[in-house]
Amino acid sequence: MSIDRALVDAAIAAVTDPNTGAPYAAAKSIRNVVVEGDAVSLQVTLGYPAKSQFDAVRQQFADALRTVPGVGNVRVEVSQQIAAHTVQRGVKLLPGVKNIVAVASGKGGVGKSTTAVNLALALASEGASVGILDADIYGPSLPTMLGIEGRPESPDDKSMNPLTGHGVQANSIGFLIEADNPMVWRGPMATSALEQLLRQTNWHELDYLIVDMPPGTGDIQLTLAQRVPVTGAVIVTTPQDIALLDAKKGLKMFEKVGIPILGIVENMGLHICSNCGHEEHIFGAGGGERMGKEYGVDVLGSLPLDITIREQADSGNPTVVADPNGRIAEIYRSIARKVAVHIAERARDMSSKFPNIVVQNT
Numbered sequence: 001m002s003i004d005r006a007l008v009d010a011a012i013a014a015v016t017d018p019n020t021g022a023p024y025a026a027a028k029s030i031r032n033v034v035v036e037g038d039a040v041s042l043q044v045t046l047g048y049p050a051k052s053q054f055d056a057v058r059q060q061f062a063d064a065l066r067t068v069p070g071v072g073n074v075r076v077e078v079s080q081q082i083a084a085h086t087v088q089r090g091v092k093l094l095p096g097v098k099n100i101v102a103v104a105s106g107k108g109g110v111g112k113s114t115t116a117v118n119l120a121l122a123l124a125s126e127g128a129s130v131g132i133l134d135a136d137i138y139g140p141s142l143p144t145m146l147g148i149e150g151r152p153e154s155p156d157d158k159s160m161n162p163l164t165g166h167g168v169q170a171n172s173i174g175f176l177i178e179a180d181n182p183m184v185w186r187g188p189m190a191t192s193a194l195e196q197l198l199r200q201t202n203w204h205e206l207d208y209l210i211v212d213m214p215p216g217t218g219d220i221q222l223t224l225a226q227r228v229p230v231t232g233a234v235i236v237t238t239p240q241d242i243a244l245l246d247a248k249k250g251l252k253m254f255e256k257v258g259i260p261i262l263g264i265v266e267n268m269g270l271h272i273c274s275n276c277g278h279e280e281h282i283f284g285a286g287g288g289e290r291m292g293k294e295y296g297v298d299v300l301g302s303l304p305l306d307i308t309i310r311e312q313a314d315s316g317n318p319t320v321v322a323d324p325n326g327r328i329a330e331i332y333r334s335i336a337r338k339v340a341v342h343i344a345e346r347a348r349d350m351s352s353k354f355p356n357i358v359v360q361n362t
Helices: 004-011 051-065 112-125 142-146 187-199 219-227 241-256 285-295 307-316 327-344
Strands: 030-036 038-047 076-082 096-106 130-136 163-167 168-172 206-211 233-237 262-267 299-302
Touching: 004 030, 004 051, 038 051, 038 142, 051 076, 076 219, 096 219, 096 241, 096 327, 112 130, 112 142, 112 168, 112 206, 112 233, 112 307, 112 327, 130 142, 130 187, 142 168, 142 307, 187 219, 219 241, 219 327, 233 241, 233 285, 241 262, 241 285, 262 285, 285 299, 299 327
Parallel strands: 038 076, 096 206, 096 233, 130 168, 130 206, 233 262, 262 299
Antiparallel strands: 030 038, 163 168
16 A cells, blocks of 8 residues: 555644644754655754653654554654854854853842753753853852862963863853952953953853853843843743842843843742642742733743752752752753743854855956
């Protein structure tokens, strides 16, 4: 019995990506569909990292194709290919870095750095090449959170190689100073240090560079927003009204400089007593959702107020690596996938595709 190719194509076209809510075909993810005898083979290339879901994607297509009369053997190859995407107009991409994601908050103490580190580790666990830059010059926490000691090496006395923790490339002013040495610098010195860390680090073929921003909307934030090629920003807040007020200022700052908001992460949303199981919204409830609706921005996820998140980050083994199969690690991975999907849906950067035009007198 011969297989009707039109039915095969229709079955494939109907398969929907649960991470985007759209058919895989709409994202041009399906390639090389071959029908031979009773066998059908195809390739699915995702534009975002989702290594943990490859088997589920294969099963989706296998189930759909086996509804076609005559189909016996189904072979589905799943892979991922992360592209560089557009940034602010007039700003060039960094060498070796495809996409830069700023993780920001309007105020301190909302768990921004913990979220940034776990976001980076979650993207890496899904198969992406990831780096993280600690942009908090005055209060660097990355060395502690990633459990990294030592100083970056310089191959040429002009640049420095990033250090590595849990498979993620990293750099921070904290690697270059003593742990108890305060940075008593004015704004221009701090912004200069940030640009040096960013541009003089030999980042190696990164799909994503996560930038852990300092709180607020001052010199460092404006420097990054205006001169650094940022693909998008993630805003971290707690449900508390005071935190939301400051988070909204951070969101508006990125909007004013043309950086898209990839979504909001609500931290410390719910506390569950470890002794009795009682649930309590210590910092209020629904604040992130209200903010998202007000500004038309997705809420990427809500994380609980859980002592293990703090303990694991303080120990240098953040939740995604300390308890990779746990409920909280899965929340971080879900947030990471949503961030990557929003990036993948943006227009691709095509600047590297165009040749340089040189005008010469002849």
